[in-house]
């Protein structure tokens with residue numbers, strides 16, 4: 001399974017840490033940038049990660065900015081993307097189980113590297129539960145028609 005990862009300047013440190021961590025677990029990571037701590041615009045990288053998922057090249061994505069919020073707003077504008085901005089391991093696991101989220105958004109100014117790596121672990125390793133949650137995710141996907 002391939003994982004797409006992207007960040008802006010405010011998420012550059014955690015992107016590198018999470019990328020190395022996810023690779024060490026045996027996943028292939030496609031890094032869409034940014035590749036330095038120079039100031040840039042987070043929607044550019046949110047779009048690039050979403051494109052990797054929507055094209056089928058990557059199954060899941062991880063986006064990091066200062067808060068995780070700007071990345072989640074940008075990613076959720078794409079049809080077929082269910083992005084979750086999470087600040088703890090419980091949310092990172094549950095958003096896979098119940099929401100079938102395909103993008104995890106993280107804020108580097110909100111947490112340390114260890115928590116971010118643990119959240120990434122849970123996000124990529126946890127399957128969607130399906131069952132009663134499938135119809136709710138279908139409702140979410142139906143909202144794409146409004147985009």
Ligand code: RB5
Nearest residue numbers: 010065066067068069070
């Ligand atoms: C950049 O300063 C910051 O605004 C950005 O990384 C992000 O937190 C936006 O939501």
